[in-house]
Amino acid sequence: MRPDLRSALSLSHRPLVGDGAMGTFLYQLGFPVGVSYEEFNLLKPGVIGDVHRRYVEAGAEVIETNTFSAQHGKLSKYGLEKKVEAINAAGVAIAREAAGDRAYVVGAIGAIRAGRRRAVRTATIKREYEEQIGAILAAGVDGLLLETFFDLEELSLALGLIRAKSDLPVICQFAVEDTDRTHDGVLLGEAFRRLKGEGADVIGFNCRSGPNAILRAMQTIPRDLGASLSAFPNAGIADLVDGKVVYSATPEYFASSALRFADLNARLIGGCCGTTPDHIAAIAKALRDYSPSPERENGNAGGVDSAVKTGAGAEERPVYDGGRFGDEPSIVxxxxxxxxxxxxxxxxxxxxxxxxxxxxxxxKEAKADALTMADNSLAVTRMSNMALAALVKERIGIRSLAHIACRDRNLIGTQSHMMGFDALGIDHVLAVTGDPAKFGDLPGSSSVYDTTSFEIIRMIKQLNEGVAFSGKPLKQKARFVVGAAFNPNVKHLDKAVQRLEKKVQAGADYIMTQPVYDAGLIERIAEATKHIPIPVFLGIFPLASGRNAEYLHNEVPGIQLSDEVRERMRGLEGAEGRAEGVRIAQELLDTAMKHFNGIYLMTPFLSYEMTVALTAYVKEKSAVIAQAGV
Structure with missing residues (x-):
């Protein structure tokens, strides 16, 4: 006879396997976005039941009901606000039938404020939670799961409402990015301690991040808290491929991450967005005979990259040499x-x-030819690259190259933005699509996408003709040098090159590639792009550690590491990891410089010492080549 859920989730018990994603898995099965997947509990109960059964067969021991957004306010978007009780009750019944006696069933309740663009009154939130909690409890579950919460106060409110009605086990999960705090500024350790005191049985993380970031967040939780933790990461960072949202983290990567989660006191481990029954099967296999690893327990389980955490203190503002640009030649x-x-x-x-x-x-002192700044890459909010490009140009005297994402601005905002760059004398830009906003740190934001990367290249070049986006004439012409992005880390390089050709036809002046970690691929890129009439800047991103290598390979769209590189970086951390990362990058540069004059270096975690060393390496090697007349 299996124990009750509370006992099974205790630290004295082995880790339980949770299930994986519902919404993104339904999307993968062909069901469109923009509908209420929770309404499927009434309209397509067989479909929901089949997803639950797939997870149970994969090894899931805890199944979440399909009720994450089954609250009055969220259902009202679809005219379903009067069906809150029916949808929640059906969700519990479907999960219970699919789980049978093989898995526990927990009622899933998502944050109400998350994703809402307008403030929601506390009284409204309380009323909506009470309605959903009452419906789930009446239907009969083994426990409740409060997931994807950003703020401690809202999570504490929901937990208190449950505790006023029931003594069932409650799992509380935050959604965080690369931080040690909740969105309302509370240290995670303090938040966990408070929730435990208020009656939470398990506290952890889900969504927003892949395994790497959740491992780092878990390491901020004091071990003396004595709480069972949970981890339900996304399958890496979402990417748009041929108009579809895809995730790159493999089941094998999830299996290795599950062991590290377990060593950090995780007693419930599953998956969130992008995960499938294959991911859950890999977790279940990894945890089948789990026993704590001394190596992982020895203070570095999960492998926080020391390069991420160093340099946190404010540095003294340096003295800048200033200076404006004259009519210098473009990078082209x-x-x-x-x-x-x-x-x-x-x-x-x-x-x-x-x-x-x-x-x-x-x-600048290392003689880099241009400094480039992304435009809120991975949909994570950063300081305006326009402001920094202007500061760098004025104070440092190095050419600025700014990325322009299609995601954040409509046509009005984009033309205004480009006119501002022109006024500031920032004439080198890189046009990119931009990662979807729903996967960044402000998931309630809209992804605009008025244009594609092809269209924005053409429209920026139109400004060079003295013509506005609207077709109206301007009083003077802009002088933009426009770059295009190229991802060669794909299965079919020829198709990627065909897409690149369209960007050239749209008017791109140069190409910047995603980072490449294989000398053979560099040579194939050179061969595949030799007919391209504009220069290609080959991307090199030095690795900071072994865990950084695994994160990039498994979670970041458009980056693939060779087996050789991953093996060389395996287990290396801190200065040792950065040193090996620079050595690998130098070896790649040796090949790249034979085929490409353009080199594009990316700085990990603001560890600019690494790219300073690589810039100097390129300059020294280039001088030797020039002197030899090669």
């Missing part, structure tokens, strides 16, 4: 005659720019 002209280096430095996620500016100054 420079790269025709010599090796030319573009270095990416991520804008900060807070208001402190000291380290960013210190990095820009160091890269």
């Amino acid at each position: 002209e420079l790269v025709k005659h010599r090796h030319t280096v573009i270095v990416e430095l991520d804008p900060p996620r807070d208001l402190d720019i000291a380290k960013f500016m210190a990095g820009a100054k160091a890269l």
Whole structure:
């Protein structure tokens, strides 16, 4: 006879296997977005039951009801606000039938404020939670799961409402990115301690992040808290491929992550967005004979990359040499005659720019030809790259190259943005699609996508003709040099090149690739793009650690590491990991510089010392090549 759920979730019990995603799995099965998947409890109960059964057969021991958004306010978007009780009751019944005696059933309740663009009154939230909680409890569950909460106060409110009605086990889960705090600013350790005191049985994380970020967040939780934890990560970062949302983290990667979660006191481990029965089967297999690993228990389980956490203190603002640009040749002209280096430095996620500016100054001194800044990459809010590009240009005296994402601005905002760049003398840009907003740190934001990357290239070049996006004439012409992005880390390189050709036809002046970690692929890219009439800047992203390598390979769209590189980085951390990452990058540069004059370096975690060293390496090697007359 199996124990009750509370006993099964205790630290004295082995980890339980949770289920995987419902919504994204339904999407993968062909059901469209923009409908209420919770209404399927009434309209398509067989479909929902089949998804539950697939997870149970994969090894899930805890099944979540399909009721995440089954609350009055969220259902009202579909005219279903009068069916709250029916939808929740049906969700419990379907899950219970699918689980049988093989799995526990927990009632899933999502945050109400998350994703709402307008403030929701506390009284309204309380009323909506009470309605849903009452319906789920009346239907009969083994426990309740409060998931994807951003703020401690809202999660505490929902927990209190449950505890006023029931003594069933409650699992509380936050959605966090790369941070040690909740969205309302409370340290995670303090938040967990408070929730435990208020009656939470298990506390953990789900959604918003893949395994790597959730492992880091879990390491901030004091071990003396003595609480059972949970982990339901996304399958990496979502990407748009041929108009469809896809996730890259493999089941094998989830299996290895599950062991690290377990060593950090996770007693419930499953998956969120992008995960499938295959991911759950891999977790179940990994945990079947689980026993704590001394190596993983020894203070580095989950492998927080030390490069992420160093340099947190404010640095003294450096002295800048200033200076404006004259009529310098563009990078397109420079790269025709010599090796030319573009270095990416991520804008900060807070208001402190000291380290960013210190990095820009160091890269200028290393003779980088341009500094490029992403436009809220991965849909995570960062400081305006327009502001930083202007500061870098004025204070440091290095050419700025700004990314322009289609995601954040409509046509009005995009033209206004480009006119501002022109006024500031920032004439080098890179047009990118941009990751969907729903997968970033403000999931309630809209993804605009008025244009595609092809269209925005054409429209920016139209400004160079003195013509506005609307077709009306402008009083003067812009001088933009427009780049296009290229991802060569794909199964069919020829199809990726065909897409690239369309960007050239749209008017792109140069190409910047995603990072490449295989010398053989560099040579194939050179061969596949030799007919492209514009320069290609080959992307190199030095690895900071073994865990950083696994994160990039498994969770970040468009990046694939070779088996050799992953093996070389395996187990390396801190200075040792960064040193090996630089060595690997230098070896890749040796191949890249034979085929490409354009080099695009990306800086990990603002560790600009790495890209400073690689910039110097390119410059020194280029000088040797030039002297030898090669």
